[in-house]
Structures are given as C-alpha cells and as structure tokens.
Amino acid sequence: xxxxxxxxxxxxxxxxxxxxxxxxxxxxxxxxxxxxxxxxxxxxxxxxxxxxxxxxxxxxxxxxxxxxxxxxxxxxxxxxxxxxxxxxxxxxxxxxxxxxxxxxxxxxxxxxxxxxxxxxxxxxxxxxxxxxxxxxxxxxxxxxxxxxx
Amino acid sequence: xxxxxxxxxxxxxxxxxxxxxxxxxxxxxxxxxxxxxxxxxxxxxxxxxxxxxxxxxxxxxxxxxxxxxxxxxxxxxxxxxxxxxxxxxxxxxxxxxxxxxxxxxxxxxxxxxxxxxxxxxxxxxxxxxxxxxxxxxxxxxxxxxxxxx
Numbered sequence: 001x002x003x004x005x006x007x008x009x010x011x012x013x014x015x016x017x018x019x020x021x022x023x024x025x026x027x028x029x030x031x032x033x034x035x036x037x038x039x040x041x042x043x044x045x046x047x048x049x050x051x052x053x054x055x056x057x058x059x060x061x062x063x064x065x066x067x068x069x070x071x072x073x074x075x076x077x078x079x080x081x082x083x084x085x086x087x088x089x090x091x092x093x094x095x096x097x098x099x100x101x102x103x104x105x106x107x108x109x110x111x112x113x114x115x116x117x118x119x120x121x122x123x124x125x126x127x128x129x130x131x132x133x134x135x136x137x138x139x140x141x142x143x144x145x146x147x148x149x
Numbered sequence: 150x151x152x153x154x155x156x157x158x159x160x161x162x163x164x165x166x167x168x169x170x171x172x173x174x175x176x177x178x179x180x181x182x183x184x185x186x187x188x189x190x191x192x193x194x195x196x197x198x199x200x201x202x203x204x205x206x207x208x209x210x211x212x213x214x215x216x217x218x219x220x221x222x223x224x225x226x227x228x229x230x231x232x233x234x235x236x237x238x239x240x241x242x243x244x245x246x247x248x249x250x251x252x253x254x255x256x257x258x259x260x261x262x263x264x265x266x267x268x269x270x271x272x273x274x275x276x277x278x279x280x281x282x283x284x285x286x287x288x289x290x291x292x293x294x295x296x297x298x
Contacts, residue, residue, distance in 0.1 A: 034212035036219060037227060050228050058230060059215055063183035063208050070185060078186060079199050081207060083237035089230060 003076040006108065006118040006143040013105040017068035019129075022056055024095035030060040056093035061135050065126045068101040077144035079117055087137040091128070098129040106138065110145070117142050152225040155257070155267040155292040162254040166217035168278075171205055173244035179209040205242035210284050214275045217250040226293035228266055236286040240277070247278040255287065259294070266291050 024043075031040030035057035038045035046054040056064075069075065093099065103122045110118040119142050126135035173192075180189030184206035187194035195203040205213075218224065242248065252271045259267040268291050275284035 034216045036216075037224065039229075059208070059212050062211065066208055067183045067185075075186065080188075081238065083235070085234060085236065086232070087234065087236060088232040 003073055004143075005077050006110070006120065006145045008146075009105045009108055009120055009143075011105050011108060015069075015072050015074050015103045017072050017101045019098045019100040020064060020068055021096065021098045022060075022064060022093055024054060027054060027056045027060065027093075027095055030063070031057045035059055051092050054095055056095075056097075058089045058135075061089065061093050061099070061126065062087070062137070064099055065101045065124055065135060065137075068099065068126075069103055069124060072103070074103055074122075075141060075143075079142040079144060081139060081141050082119075083140060085138045085140075089135055091132055091134045093128065093134055097134075099126050099134070101126045111142075116145055116147065118145055119143075152222055153292075154226050155259070155269065155294045157295075158254045158257055158269055158292075160254050160257060164218075164221050164223050164252045166221050166250040168247045168249040169213060169217055170245065170247045171209075171213060171242055173203060176203060176205045176209065176242075176244055179212070180206045184208055200241050203244055205246075207238045207284075210238065210242050210248075210275065211236070211286070213248055214250045214273055214284060214286075217248065217275075218252055218273060221252070223252055223271075224290060224292075228291040228293060230288060230290050231268075232289060234287045234289075238284055240281055240283040242277065242283055246283075248275050248283070250275045260291075265294055265296065267294055268292075 028041050039049040039051050040057045043054050102125050106123055107121040122139050124137050124139050125133055128134050177190050188198040188200050189206045192203050251274050255272055256270040268289055271288050273286050273288055274282055277283050
C-alpha cells in the first residue's frame with residue numbers, strides 16, 4: 001500500500017484498485033438501511049422494474065468505489081473533501097458483478113493559505129468484470145504535502 | 150406517506166423529512182466498511198485530525214440523506230437516477246447530530262421518448278439540529294407519470 005502525498009501526484013496519473021464482488025446479500029442489506037426501493041431490495045419486484053432484476057443502490061456503488069480506492073493507499077494523506085461533481089451511474093450493478101475502480105488525476109492545486117496541503121481533483125471510474133464503466137464521478141480531495149522542514 | 154408521481158411536483162415545491170440521530174457506532178460501522186479513514190473510525194486519532202474529533206463519512210451522510218428523503222414518499226415512483234451534481238459537504242457531522250433533509254424541486258421535464266415518465270431535478274439539503282446546512286446536492290430522478298388511459 002503506497003502512501004501518497006499531494007506532491008506525489010501529477011496530472012494524468014492513474015491508480016487502479018483491486019476488485020470486489022458485489023453479492024445479492026450486500027445489495028439487499030445496504031438498500032434496507034439506506035435505499036429501500038423495490039429494485040434494490042426485492043428480487044421478485046425487481047423483475048417487473050425497468051432494470052429487469054435486482055440492482056445495487058447507486059449510493060452502494062459510491063461506497064464500494066470509495067472503499068476500493070482507499071485500499072490503494074491513494075487517500076492515505078487525505079484531510080477531507082469539499083465535494084463531488086458530475087456523478088453518473090452509467091450502467092446497473094447486478095448481484096455477482098465484480099467492480100474495480102480507477103482514479104485519474106485531473107488537477108493538482110497547492111493551497112495558497114495552507115502550505116501543508118493542496119487539492120487534487122480526481123476522476124474516479126468504476127468498471128465491472130466486462131470492462132464496462134458503471135459509474136464515474138469527479139472528486140476533490142485535500143491532501144497533505146510532504147513536509148520540508 | 151405520500152405517493153407522488155411526476156405530475157404532482159412543480160418548481161419550488163419543498164418536501165421535508167423527519168430527523169435521524171447519527172450515533173458514534175453508526176459512524177464507525179459505516180466507515181469500517183466503506184471509508185476507513187482515521188477521522189471516521191478512531192476517536193483518539195480523530196482528535197489530532199483537522200476535524201478535532203470523530204466525524205461521519207461524507208458517503209454516510211449521502212446515505213442517511215437518501216434514507217430520510219425516501220421515508221417522505223418523495224421517490225415512491227422513482228424509476229432510477231442518471232446522476233447527482235454539485236455535491237458538497239459543508240460542515241462535519243458529529244456523533245449525536247440529528248439530521249433532517251429537504252428536497253426542493255428545481256426543474257420538471259417530461260420525457261419526449263417515454264410518455265410514462267419525466268425527470269425531476271431536486272436540490273437535496275441536509276441540516277443538523279442547529280439548522281446548519283451540512284450537505285447539499287442536486288439529484289436528477291426519473292419519476293413515473295400518472296397513467297391516463
């Protein structure tokens with residue numbers, strides 16, 4: 001697991017995560033807590049939905065994506081995030097799908113106010129086992145800089 | 150619980166949720182699964198962070214917001230969401246904070262292709278017990294229309 005500071009990134013860098021298989025029970029458990037729509041919780045009702053079967057909550061997909069990215073060490077020196085932009089669910093995530101995520105560096109902006117940090121804008125993209133992009137978002141992260149004493 | 154179709158909304162409408170108290174264990178449980186950064190999982194390490202104490206994962210805040218909004222019946226006829234925009238975490242959410250959410254209708258756009266549905270753009274805002282806005286996002290939802298046979 002790498003431990004990347006703000007200074008370790010440059011525009012165009014990409015960091016790829018390992019994979020995680022999203023199971024039917026994970027989908028239903030997550031949805032029962034946070035997103036109890038029938039196409040996320042009820043296999044039978046989901047057949048009648050526009051998805052034609054159970055699909056993961058989009059918020060679950062965000063959460064899994066973030067978990068996969070954290071596991072790369074990408075955000076080891078993250079101090080927080082002001083927000084996300086252009087969040088898109090491009091394809092449904094089905095039970096048994098294996099997701100992996102890629103972070104691409106779009107912009108590196110040192111803070112003028114705080115010399116110990118800078119903001120990096122990443123494009124996070126999540127793919128299934130067929131290399132179809134299922135999710136994408138632009139995430140801003142405030143990362144710690146290497147301290148030069 | 151209201152059951153609102155696309156046709157029931159007009160620009161400017163607001164729908165307010167009930168409240169939910171976010172506990173320390175919820176914060177840590179969620180973060181251990183999806184967002185295991187020390188300021189979300191470790192009370193002691195969090196004291197040394199820029200937050201000065203444990204705070205909820207931003208993704209947890211998204212999830213709780215969505216749960217609160219679903220409980221209003223707002224999305225009873227939701228067919229899915231293409232995405233979210235301008236997602237911002239404005240203030241930290243601390244253990245013991247009670248969150249509630251408001252949806253405001255920004256735009257109602259009937260589908261030209263599918264007569265049975267339309268897209269509504271909502272601004273979702275989440276407040277704590279001190280009426281401080283902690284989170285905001287623009288969410289697009291595809292809602293079913295009232296069927297006129």
